[in-house]
Amino acid sequence: xxxxxxxxxxxxxxxxxxxxxxxxxxxxxxxxxxxxxxxxxxxxxxxxxxxxxxxxxxxxxxxxxxxxxxxxxxxxxxxxxxxxxxxxxxxxxxxxxxxxxxxxxxxxxxxxxxxxxxxxxxxxxxxxxxxxxxxxxxxxxxxxxxxxxxxxxxxxxxxxxxxxxxxxxxxxxxxxxxxxxxxxxxxxxxxxxxxxxxxxxxxxxxxxxxxxxxxxxxxxxxxxxxxxxxxxxxxxxxxxxxxxxxxxxxxxxxxxxxxxxxxxxxxxxxxxxxxxxxxxxxxxxxxxxxxxxxxxxxxxxxxxxxxxxxxxxxxxxxxxxxxxxxxxxxxxxxx
Numbered sequence: 001x002x003x004x005x006x007x008x009x010x011x012x013x014x015x016x017x018x019x020x021x022x023x024x025x026x027x028x029x030x031x032x033x034x035x036x037x038x039x040x041x042x043x044x045x046x047x048x049x050x051x052x053x054x055x056x057x058x059x060x061x062x063x064x065x066x067x068x069x070x071x072x073x074x075x076x077x078x079x080x081x082x083x084x085x086x087x088x089x090x091x092x093x094x095x096x097x098x099x100x101x102x103x104x105x106x107x108x109x110x111x112x113x114x115x116x117x118x119x120x121x122x123x124x125x126x127x128x129x130x131x132x133x134x135x136x137x138x139x140x141x142x143x144x145x146x147x148x149x150x151x152x153x154x155x156x157x158x159x160x161x162x163x164x165x166x167x168x169x170x171x172x173x174x175x176x177x178x179x180x181x182x183x184x185x186x187x188x189x190x191x192x193x194x195x196x197x198x199x200x201x202x203x204x205x206x207x208x209x210x211x212x213x214x215x216x217x218x219x220x221x222x223x224x225x226x227x228x229x230x231x232x233x234x235x236x237x238x239x240x241x242x243x244x245x246x247x248x249x250x251x252x253x254x255x256x257x258x259x260x261x262x263x264x265x266x267x268x269x270x271x272x273x274x275x276x277x278x279x280x281x282x283x284x285x286x287x288x289x290x291x292x293x294x295x296x297x298x299x300x301x302x303x304x305x306x307x308x309x310x311x312x313x314x315x316x317x318x319x320x321x322x323x324x325x326x327x328x329x330x331x332x333x334x335x
Contacts, residue, residue, distance in 0.1 A: 002041075002080070005030045006310055007070050007100035010055055017321050018052055020314040023071065023099075031104045038087045039104050040077035042097045044124045044306075047316040047329040048074070048158070049223075049248045061276065071099035071313070074129060075333075076113070076120050087112060092120055094128060099313050101333060117292035125302040125328045126162055126291050133245065133277040134162035135287040139170075141243045141275050142219040146171035149213050151232055154223030155193065156183035156303075158328035159245060163221045164193050165300050172219075175212045177205075177228060179323045186303065186326060199228065206231040216240070224249045226257035233264050242272040248321065303327025 004027050011024040033039045053059045054072055065072050079091040084107035087093070092113045097103035113120065118127050125131060137159075138144050150167040154160040155176025164174045164187065175195045176187040184196035195212045202208040209217070209231055216237035222229050225247030233242065242265075249257070265272060280287075294300035305325040307316055310333045320329050 002030050002102060004028075005100055005102045007098070008310065008313060009068055009070055010065050012067070013055060013057060014052075017318050018055060018314065019318045022055070023314045025311065030102050033081055033083045033104050035083050036108075037082075037104055037106055038079050038084050038093075038110060039081040039102060040093065040095060040097055040110070041080050041102055042100065042310075042333040043076045043078055043092075043335070044120065045073050045075040045097070045099065045310075045313060045331045045333055046124055046128070046130075046158075047313065047320055047325075047331060049246055049320060051317055052321065072096060073098050073313075076124050077103065078334075084110075092123075094123055099310065101310060114288075117288055118295055121304060122292075122295060122302075124330055125158065125304060126295060126300060127288050129277055130158045130302075130328055131162050131291045132280065132284055132287045133159050133275075134166055135291065136277065136280045136283070137243050137245050137275045138163050138166055138219070138221060140280070141273055142221060142241050144170060144172055144219050147173075148218035149173045149175065149215060149237075150219040150221065151175050151177065151209065151213060151217045151235075152193075152221045152223070153177045153228050153232070154246065154248060155187055155196065156191075156326055157223060160221070160223050161187075161191050161303060161327060162300075165191055167219075168192050168194070169294060169299055175209075177209075177224075183326055190301075190303070206234045209235045219243070221245060222247070226259075229259055230257075230261055233259070233261050233270070236264065236268045236270050238268050238270075240268055240270045242270065244272060244274045305329045306332055308332045 008023045014022045093110045095110045150172045152160045152164045156178040167174045174193045176193045177197045179200045187193040187196040220232040220242045223246035226249040305327045
């Protein structure tokens with residue numbers, strides 16, 4: 001059993017973007033598992049927008065990470081030692097190991113990967129919470145239908161790329177909003193979006209959306225919030241639906257953007273609804289079976305943006321909010 005665990009703990013609560021200055025590295029002994037527990041070695045750690053919310057003073061629907069605590073994070077790990085039924089040394093699992101090299105967790109918080117569905121890389125993305133979020137937010141909340149126009153913000157990110165591809169598989173017309181020519185090219189050339197809008201080059205985003213969606217929007221899957229949400233609402237069709245899945249532009253903003261045209265929803269008979277993936281935990285298997293089948297046929301793929309080294313996790317969180325990642329951002333801690 002290893003005897004030294006490197007971990008990153010929250011040092012101070014950020015205002016604005018989070019970065020290395022808000023975390024401290026420390027080395028502590030590795031705790032041996034007790035009955036019903038397993039010792040895990042972290043392999044891949046997911047970097048997600050929700051992390052910035054978790055380190056806020058008032059994060060909302062989840063407990064905050066306290067000062068001095070290991071930063072919370074989902075990831076893929078390998079079992080090094082087990083005193084739990086159903087978990088053996090060498091098993092690949094998904095869990096919430098946090099920002100540390102090793103984690104000792106109860107078996108009830110660990111899920112063994114079904115590698116018949118996909119690889120460890122698939123499980124950090126489309127078969128993990130990323131893909132499950134896209135599946136249920138689009139199909140259950142937006143209730144998208146063949147032939148409809150689906151607009152996705154943050155479309156080159158982790159959830160956005162999955163939403164667009166699922167909508168396209170479901171015979172929708174898909175338009176993505178992303179920042180930069182490289183991201184927009186990825187959407188149309190590799191992720192099979194029908195069109196992409198570079199918000200960084202558009203002076204009038206509502207007009208740009210109108211050009212890309214001349215018949216209006218049936219579904220807006222929002223991962224960004226702020227002014228982009230305003231521009232999308234302006235282009236809703238009658239009966240249009242807005243899924244509020246994320247608001248990354250507002251999470252670390254110095255001043256919150258007040259959405260100005262919610263009244264448009266009245267005349268458009270529109271619906272705006274928030275979404276939390278954990279409400280669907282009992283149905284994760286349904287989503288994963290559907291997604292795995294499309295991965296195997298090549299209809300569904302993901303773009304991973306991988307950086308190496310536990311110490312780079314705070315840097316990765318900053319990259320995410322500066323829009324420097326293309327695809328799902330992951331930190332490789334160990335091979």
